[in-house]
Amino acid sequence: xxxxxxxxxxxxxxxAPFAIRAEKASDVVARETLLDACFGVNRHMRxxxxxxxxxxxxxxxxxxxxxxxxxxxxxxxxxxxxxxTPALMLGPLAVEANSRKLGVGSALMxxxxxxxxxxxxxxxxxxxxxxxxxxxxxxxxxxGELSLPGPFERDRLLALELVEGSLDGAWGMIxxxxxxxxxxxxxxxxxxxxxxxxx
Numbered sequence: 001x002x003x004x005x006x007x008x009x010x011x012x013x014x015x016a017p018f019a020i021r022a023e024k025a026s027d028v029v030a031r032e033t034l035l036d037a038c039f040g041v042n043r044h045m046r047x048x049x050x051x052x053x054x055x056x057x058x059x060x061x062x063x064x065x066x067x068x069x070x071x072x073x074x075x076x077x078x079x080x081x082x083x084x085t086p087a088l089m090l091g092p093l094a095v096e097a098n099s100r101k102l103g104v105g106s107a108l109m110x111x112x113x114x115x116x117x118x119x120x121x122x123x124x125x126x127x128x129x130x131x132x133x134x135x136x137x138x139x140x141x142x143x144g145e146l147s148l149p150g151p152f153e154r155d156r157l158l159a160l161e162l163v164e165g166s167l168d169g170a171w172g173m174i175x176x177x178x179x180x181x182x183x184x185x186x187x188x189x190x191x192x193x194x195x196x197x198x199x
């Protein structure tokens with residue numbers, strides 16, 4: 001009779017280069033620095049930012065990608081009404097330049113969408129590059145009658161139904177519906193991260 005031996009596998013940084021976890025208050029400085037590096041300091045003027053200003057992300061749907069104790073990626077989802085239809089707005093997604101080839105952006109997307117579906121959300125909307133987001137099921141098929149509160153490129157307004165048919169007939173303005181953000185005492189980091197490319 002052959003004895004079975006249990007093989008123990010130790011995960012090394014090379015085998016598991018990053019981990020995704022819920023965003024923590026201690027991530028704020030690094031997150032804001034990463035977003036500034038990725039989108040520029042004028043990012044607060046962007047149309048989608050108007051849906052986030054003064055709001056908290058949807059409960060349980062703000063994520064950080066960590067590598068060796070550093071924040072290397074961030075993704076959050078926000079409550080919105082898509083012409084009267086409850087939905088989530090995804091963004092911003094940002095990944096540190098040195099971590100792009102590790103698949104951090106894709107992992108954050110898959111993790112966030114699975115978490116949103118598990119929490120019972122029915123649809124996710126975003127403003128982004130169709131060729132990148134199509135791999136996750138996003139398209140402009142259900143967004144033709146929706147608008148944003150500011151200038152935007154129509155072909156970049158994309159949606160994914162987590163429950164089929166949840167955006168059928170959706171039309172009108174996308175407006176924020178999330179809870180007010182708590183007052184923060186956080187400060188910004190003085191040393192910027194390396195330049196990044198975000199999806």
